[in-house]
Amino acid sequence: MNRFPAYIALENRPVLIIGGGPSALAKARLMTAAQASLTVIAEKIDSETRAALAGVARLIERAPVVGDIEASVLVFIADGRDSQIERWVEIAQMAGALVNVVDRPEFCDFITPSIIDRGQVTVAITTNGAAPVLGRKVRADIEALLPQNVGSLAEFADRYRDAVKAKFSEHDRRLFWEHFFDGPVAAQVLAGDEVRAHEAMVALINRPREKEKTGVVHIVGAGPGDPDLLTVKALRLLQHADVILYDRLVSDEILSLARRDAERFYVGKAKANHAVPQDEIEARLVAFARDGKMVVRLKGGDPFIFGRGGEELETVRAAGISVFTTPGITAAAGCAASANMALTHRGYSQAVTFVTGHAKDEGEPDLDWAALATLKSTLVVYMGVSKASSIANRLIGHGRARSTPVAVIEKGTCPDQKIIKGSLDELGQLIEAGSVDGPALLVIGEVAALADGETLLSIAQQERLVA
Ligand SMILES: C[S@@+](CC[C@H](N)C(=O)[O-])C[C@H]1O[C@@H](n2cnc3c(N)ncnc32)[C@H](O)[C@@H]1O
Incomplete structure (x- = not known):
């Protein structure tokens, strides 16, 4: 680590940005988020920067002078010729300001990190200029792990800090907070239910210790x-x-x-x-x-x-x-995506029904076959492999066309997934030919014709090639 990460309080403190283009605007956005008292100076400030910063920063269209630079806590230089930059850096540093020159790490006292801003919870990531794109990737990975409401959770905890301090010894306080952040009250706050969380928090702080x-x-x-x-x-x-x-x-x-x-x-x-x-x-x-x-x-x-x-x-x-x-x-959604087959599809099916082929005591599934057979939509059967033939026979017996397309998807979304397709009257054969014995779904209906997958013919051809 050759730079020390620290968070600087900038609220109402003077910050100067020299430059009037997109790089200056990017830095200005960071500084206004930090509530700095911001001045942007450049001989030319472009219209987008002007519009974005109207009312939130002082905009001065002229070359900076020594007095502008000296008065600031932080100075960003986002514009300028090398000879000017060197001079401005020198003036700012002499006055005790910290300097950042965009894309010129050799001049920088500090760098601006990739930031995750969730209110009270902020995370800063930097690769020290070595790989900014990697920094942004790391930020995305961390962002995905942080609950959306983590900032509210920090604020919530802050409100009870004194109450908890008054109630518990130092050691118990640490245990209390460890327990709190993994517990039901924190889960309520993260779920956005703060009203109930407040009631629960009061009860949590006041409840007898043995029920901790x-x-x-x-x-x-x-x-x-x-x-x-x-x-x-x-x-x-x-x-x-x-x-x-x-x-x-x-x-x-x-x-x-x-x-x-x-x-x-x-x-x-x-x-x-x-x-x-x-x-x-x-x-x-x-x-x-x-x-x-x-x-x-x-x-x-x-x-x-x-x-x-x-x-x-x-x-x-x-x-x-x-x-x-x-x-x-759910398996139906995952398998459908893996087979490139929409479960509802304009012109094919306007509805989808999920049923289980599993029955108590290995008997027949207790389903309304007449209703299922007359559906003009997609039927997805979970846990139906061992009963596939009898499911097909029942549907055909109740009027569903023998030629109705079907797809059997085994271990959908996994590396060894298998997809076999054909018609309803050959459902049992599809399972046998494909040696399906893992978790599998039966998809019955017109959309199954769209599935990527093997047919009985292609399986037979492969077998002949191998034999
Ligand atoms: C007890 S159910 C659980 C279903 C699960 N709760 C869901 O929403 O997917 C188990 C059945 O789901 C189906 N299933 C689960 N994962 C599957 C997968 N990756 N590919 C195909 N079918 C799957 C199979 O029919 C399996 O027998």
Whole structure:
């Protein structure tokens, strides 16, 4: 580190910018955001700079004089010939000002970083001029990790600083705040619900000490498989969780994004093989939260689509524990995108229906076949692979055309995804020919004709080529 990062209070303090073009305007925008008392001087100030700074900066159209430069805390030089620049830098430095010359690091006392400005929370990033584009990329990465309302959270905490100080010893105060920022009240503030957060905060500060430990449960969708399809919020929660209970369809790549020291528990269910029964999963969520933990219940796809997320939410809430839900990209949306097939498409389908092909005790799914068969739209069947032939027969039996296009998408969005397409009457064969045995969706309807994918013919041709 050859420059020390520090934040300078500039409110109402004199800052000078020499220059009247786009570089000067860029610096002026930073300085007005910092509420500096800004003067812009140049022999020519362009019309865009003039319009943008009208009313927020003093604009002087002439060459700067020694007195202008001497009076400033910071001086930016965004314009000028080399001989002038050297002179201005010398005058400013003699007067004790810090100088920045745009694109001339050799003259700079300070540089302006890439900034993330969320009110009370500001982050500054610099590569010391070595790679400004990299600096902007780092900023984008950090920006994505910071909750939109993180500045409000800092302000919220600031309002209670004195109250917490009065109530707790120094050691307990630190624990209180650590617990607070991962807890339900902070989650409420981040969700924009400050009214309820204030009530909860007062209760939190005043509650008896033995009840100190109450955690929070986040029910989080992990998306269909590709880690890049995780939401920004899901990623953030994973990086803060103390405990993660995850399902079978959550990949190792996604788990590897979690906080390194988080406790992880596999509670997945394969068909007819419930590793941990549902009520046991719910009991664990409650127990971990009662132990003061920030718990993430991580589920494939979206937690509220064939994910039993609703049941878990009800149980946790009934236990008096704060619970929040973060949606995920459901398999149908992820698979459709991977197959380049819109689920609704003008001229093909104006609606989409999601059903489950799973049935209790391995029986037949209890669906309204007559209604599904007459739909002139897209039908997506989750968990339908083992019942694919009988689903096709039922739909055909109730009047859906045998030639209706279908697509079977296995492990959609993952590197080993498979897409096989054909017609409804060959659905069983498609699954057999494609040896589909992983998680897969059946998409039935005209849009399936648009899917990128293999057909029975192309599979047979490949086999002949290989044989
Ligand atoms: C218990 S459901 C969970 C659905 C999940 N909550 C969602 O919104 O995607 C599991 C079924 O989702 C489907 N599924 C999940 N991920 C999939 C993927 N990557 N590709 C194809 N189907 C998938 C399969 O039908 C699988 O049997």
